[in-house]
Amino acid sequence: MAAPSLQKLAESLGAPEPALRLLISILIGYPCALVYRRFLFYQPPTVLHLFHTLFGLALAAFNFGTQLSHSAVCILVQFLMLRLMGRTITTVISSFTFQMIYLLAGYYYTATEEYDIKWTMPQCVLALKLIGLAWDYYDGGQENLSPEQKKSALSSVPSLLEMFGFSYFYGGFLVGPQFTLRSYQRLVAGELTDCPGKPPNSLFPALKRFSLGFLCCALYTIFNPSYPDSYFSTDEFEAQPFWYRCIFILLWAKFNLYKYVSCWVIAEGACILTGLGYNGVDEKGQHQWDACANMKVFLFETTPLFQGTIASFNINTNAWAARHVFKRLRFLGNKTISHVTTLFFLAIWHGLHSGYLMCFSMEFFIVILERQAQALVRDSPSLTRLANSSLYPLIYLVQQFFHWFLMGYSLMPFGLFSYDKWLKVYLSVYFCGHICLIITFLTLPYLRKALVPRKDRSAKKQE
Known part of the structure; x- marks a missing residue:
């Protein structure tokens, strides 16, 4: 052409x-x-x-x-x-x-x-x-x-x-x-075939991924024009109410990510068609075609956890970083240092803009706090009962809202690149995401004292 x-x-x-x-x-x-x-x-x-x-x-x-x-x-x-x-x-x-x-x-x-x-x-x-x-x-x-x-x-x-x-x-x-x-x-x-000596029976699995990728591409094409990056820099965005600006950040991230999802899933389908996506058989004897999976779309759409989104997004790159950076730093004897170094590597691998460093810094702190919050729910009998009660659907919706807002809040610097642009947006929402994380960090220890039985806290310390 x-x-x-x-x-x-x-x-x-x-x-x-x-x-x-x-x-x-x-x-x-x-x-x-x-x-x-x-x-x-x-x-x-x-x-x-x-x-x-x-x-x-x-x-x-x-x-x-x-x-x-x-x-x-x-x-x-x-x-x-x-x-x-x-x-x-x-x-x-x-x-x-x-x-x-x-x-x-x-x-x-x-x-x-x-x-x-x-x-x-x-x-x-x-x-x-x-x-x-x-x-x-x-x-x-x-x-x-x-x-x-x-x-x-x-x-x-x-x-x-x-x-x-x-x-x-x-x-x-x-x-x-x-x-x-x-x-x-x-x-x-x-x-790499489920039929030794013959081309793989991978046409249907490939078409499934292609169809899913095409759907994501359609969603991006339809909705993303309503949430452009450029809108963050306009006076109109500044004039919107606080709640509107927060919702815009959430929806911007949701639809903006579909451009990555669609490309990865469609590319995966081509890999499956060749056989490169073949991953042997599972415990049930079913042939697997996820060796090249870069997205777990269902998990990506439904998880209320930041860790779940990370586990479902850009899977092969994250696995590469874990294998060749995080695990190679085992000699340091400190997982936190290895984790920070890996995230720093991923930030500069994406580019030299300050927005990448801010994005991955936010990811680190959110994941740490999320793990502490999960441990609190697990160790507290009252919170465990609440999480397993009939109120969980409502809890899930609230949790999902904060999850996607913090996702957009963290990704916004990634999409805007330069310091002056993303700082302006953070100022427009009064650094509410940072404040939320700081409050969570300061209150979690007191919540643990109040909600976790003393004997359980003592057992955790001994471990």
């Missing part, structure tokens, strides 16, 4: 042209997967690597033109590091340093005050892939690995073509999901 025609189509849909290009590119993963299943499933790995590389490069060129060279350079440098530096911790450190500096430099030189779809978007996905690859190669020479590490450890250096195929795989190059090279190797070997 010619660029002018694509631009006209974008204008008629009321969407930016880069966003339309991205959506088309994600959807192209489905015909690519069908070609693989119909014509290439029995071909040797070299042919499949070449197929994945060429189609991935075509998608990169369609979206970013000559800027696809950034990803190619990083893959080539990563390959040379593995080949020349060997299976050493120096390789891991060098890989982490180079990939992150390259990504952050990209953020710095392309930064704007708006959310833009540019070459740094797939680059941040690629950076995690290549850093994880270095760790997996290092683990391949170690002993006493965890079952998780054994599953992804590499016995040898991949070829350059294999690395390109892994990195440019059309199902995950642009928006994820994250997956290991071992999973990719199993895919090209024809092992």
